[in-house]
Amino acid sequence: MLQANQAQIMLQLQDNMNAKVNPEWLTTRSPFLRAVVIEGAEAIEHHGWKWWKKQDCDLEQLQMELVDIWHFVLSELLLQSDGEHAPAQAYIFENIEQSTVQFDGKQWQFSQLNLLEKLELLIGLAAAKRTSIGLFSALLVDCKMSWLDLYQQYVSKNVLNFFRQDNGYKQGTYRKVWDGREDNEHLVELMANLDASALSFQDDLYQALHQRYGQSK
Missing domain, CATH: 1.10.8 (Helicase, Ruva Protein; domain 3)
Structure with missing residues (x-):
């Protein structure tokens, strides 16, 4: 399970990196969830989705895409909390064990979705300007990663x-x-x-x- 000090460190590192790229990043409010959409689609490519041809899942690259996605999720959480780390960290731990999400008029149970379906849901939520820490946690499990x-x-x-x-x-x-x-x-x-x-x-x-x-x- 993710430790509080680890979440704190990652939020600080993300804040530092964003500020290095653009010192005014909090006021610029870049579309970080749009980046999640793109990275999610790249993750689907690394998994393989074409039913008409043989494809092998590249797990290592898939894991790297999740790391990239997490960069943008952290950035979005910091934006939503106006740069304050404490509420962003609290949001992570309040939702890390979430097992369902309401989206598009339907209740989605993560345990009933395969990896590709979870990635599609991640993309849909991001396109709707939403995040789900519980869904991301479920994706880690599917990709054989711990926190x-x-x-x-x-x-x-x-x-x-x-x-x-x-x-x-x-x-x-x-x-x-x-x-x-x-x-x-x-x-x-x-x-x-x-x-x-x-x-x-x-x-x-x-x-x-x-x-x-x-x-x-």
Whole structure:
């Protein structure tokens, strides 16, 4: 189950990243749920949906899409709470065990939906400017992820994005390949040696990236 400190950290990291992209992001009010629609459709593609041809589910890519979706869900929750973290966090925990949602005149029971149907419902809700933490939680289960897995992958991607920006990504001076491997490969390796449940996880990971990047060729 998601821990309060993990939710707090993710909300703060998302706030920081949004502010790095646009310091006025709260007043700009970008359509974050529109991004959920697009990411949800990409998740369907990674799962495979074409009944007229053989397709294999790419679970790893599907999990990555859920991490991306969570970025935009957090952003929307922060918008709805005018940037205040406490109510956004409270909303998450008040709804995390939700098992149904009323939508389009129908009561949808998550346990009765398969993965593709859950993704379609996610997209429909997002298009109607709504979120469902319970539905997202059910999607994690279908994609063989725990909330700790999501936390670890979310924080790791956030840390890498910040690291890239801090080392000249926008200016074109950042080296994405170190010692013959892309930075995300180094990221996965470094993650495996750290405690994802530690409060200092994001700082520890950033420092590990910094040290290895500095020593790389």
